[in-house]
Amino acid sequence: MSITTKLELRQAQTLVMTPQLQQAIKLLQLSNLELTEFVDGELERNPLLERSQDDDPAPGHERQSEHSNGADSYDGHDGRKSSSESDGSDGEGDGEWLDLQSKDSTASNDSLDADPGDIFPDNEASAPPAQPEPAWNGQGLDMVRGQGHDDGDAPNLEAYVAQSKTLREHLSEQLNLTITDPVQRVIGHHLIDNVDETGYLQGDLEASAEQLDAPLELVEEVVAVLQTFEPCGVFARDLQECLALQLKERDRCDPAMAALLDNLDRLAAHDLPALRRLCGVSDEDLCEMIQEIKRLDPKPGLSFGASPAQPIVPDVMVRELPDGSWHVELNTETLPKVLVNQSYYTTVSKTAKRKEDKTYLTECFHTANWLVKSLDQRARTILKVAQEIVRQQDGFFTYGVRHLRPLNLKQVADAISMHESTVSRVTANKYMATNRGLFELKYFFTSSVPATANGDAHSSESVRHRIKEMIDLEQPQDVLSDDKIVEKLKDDGIDIARRTVAKYRESLRIPSSVQRRRLKRLALSATA
Structure with a gap:
């Protein structure tokens, strides 16, 4: 038996997920805020990347390719190697205050078919606090106007705006003014650390007493003092106690009101006959008591340190043209604008002597080019998907929600010759501004x-x-x-x-x- 050696040439196709391809896929599903954060990180890491500040690239900055701006415009800095991008490819606030009650109350609530949101609607329970007034610096406006003009910049007015006080800071200030005993102060600070953002005291007092090696009676005594702090209702263990503290402050916690607080599950279920019988009051008095309960704040802590709501910035904008058609364009304000500094790369690569330095520069150059191309492709993909959504759901834009059509990812993917997974990534965390409001792209898929x-x-x-x-x-x-x-x-x-x-x-x-x-x-x- 003889053994022979021979050479064979075979050709095969394989799909390899390179790091660059993985990055391009990742960019598709990022929101505009996440994309901005990602690009900022790349700008810090890659010396060949820089942010574009105007519409025309500076000398030495390479253009990528020329793209025409059609009616369904994509304004991405003409697609230069500086790439301006837009983003690639139903939540609801839960004000269920009865979750704060004990499990027994929840079980009773379920048996009564209760809807917790019926007592304290989300928009009434905890309205965001008014914005704080700007802090007065005591020097008048002349001092403000004199700031920052040496270099021709306008004054930074944000530096003169008072920072909103957090709930923990507010409670700590009251603790330092109210309690002088050092042991009780330690207990008080520990309990303040256990207060959540809504003002409720979390954790078990016995566990806190054991952790602090303090008598339980002393911890309860400190809690009683802390419950007198502002805003009224803080340091409550459940909703019933929170409302009771506020009613005691108003001198309104009579036996009838106490009976109503003991039966919040029936109040959530609107079982008025049972409440009237348990409280021993007339229909008129019961209605007044319920209205008074509704005027209380079930989450008093939210009046401090609430972060301002961040408005949603649309990625795509749709407007109607005079002929009745729809114009779809990307929101260029959300597009990171980056350039590859070709002249800097040329200059530095000539001075690089070591192999490691040359390799590093080459990798940075390739990474920068790939990022620009990925951002450009991402923006075009978003625009393409958005255009198809508008075409499929034109009845919605013209006549309203009643004319929204059934639509799935496959229909859009087949129409634009893309894979369903790509369309899914494109529509994730992206928003469209329309004549009927602001909608997430996934809203149109029903x-x-x-x-x-x-x-x-x-x-x-x-x-x-x-x-x-x-x-x-x-x-x-x-x-x-x-x-x-x-x-x-x-x-x-x-x-x-x-x-x-x-x-x-x-x-x-x-x-x-x-x-x-x-x-x-x-x-x-x-x-x-």
Whole structure:
């Protein structure tokens, strides 16, 4: 048996996920804020990258390629190696204050079909504090105007704005003024550290006493003092105690009100007959007590140190043209503008002697070029997906939510010859400014609800909108049940099951017909 050696030439194709390709995929799913942070990091690491400040690249900065700006514009600095990019490719605030109660109350709440948000709506529970007034420096405006003019810059007015005080700082100041005993101060500071942002005391007092090696009675004594601090209601262990502290401050915690606080689960369920019997008051007195409860603050700590709300900046903007068509463009304000400094690379590479230095410069140059191309491709991909979404959902932009069509990722991906995963990444954390408001790109992707008589399917979002409209227009004497809503929708050509209506109603945080009837009766009693 002989053994022979031979050479064979084979050709095969393989897909390799290089670091550059992984980076390009990662950029697709970043929001504009995350993209800005990422680009800032690259600018710090790569000496060949620099931020572009104007529309035309400076001498020595290489252009990438010329791109025409069509009607559906992508304004990315003409796609130069400085690349201006836009971003690539349903949440709701939960004010369920009963979560702060004990598990026993929660269990009772569930048995009563209670909706916690019915007592303290999110928009009333904790309104953000007013912005603090600018701090006065005591020197008048002349001193402010004199700042920063040596180099021709305008004064930095932000330096003169008072910083908002945090809840912990506010409580610590009161502690230092109220308690002089050093042992009680240590306990007080420990308890302040256990207060969450809403003002509630977290953790068990026995565990705190054991950790501090202090008597439990002394810890409870300090808690009693801390509960007199402002804002009223802080250091409460649950919602009932928080409301009780505020009512005691107003000298309104009588036996009837105490009985009402002991039955917050029934209040959430709007079980007025049971509350009236337990409190021993008339309908009129009960309505006044409930209104007084609603005027209290269930989260007193949020009035301090609340971070200002960050507005959502749209990545894509859509506006109507005179001929009725829709113009889609990227928001250039959200696009990082970076350039590859070609002249600096040429100069430095000539002076580099060591092999390591040359390798480092070459890697920086290739990385910078790849980043610019990735940003450019990312922006174009977003624009392409957004244009297809607008084309598919033109009825929504023209007539409103009722005309939103069922749409999925595959339909858009097939239309623009991309993979579904790419479209999914592009639509993640991206927002579109339209004539009907600001929407996340994923909002336009909805499941379908079949139609009766073989008609066109309906978007689940449009069906939810119809359900909300029906409930908003219902009369106190004619509250719609889920079965009645099903009948009305079928009359409109929508084939839907009762359990689906219930699911959509719950997703909209709309109470059941029984709870809505109680709410409307309560509202009528309050206005009578």
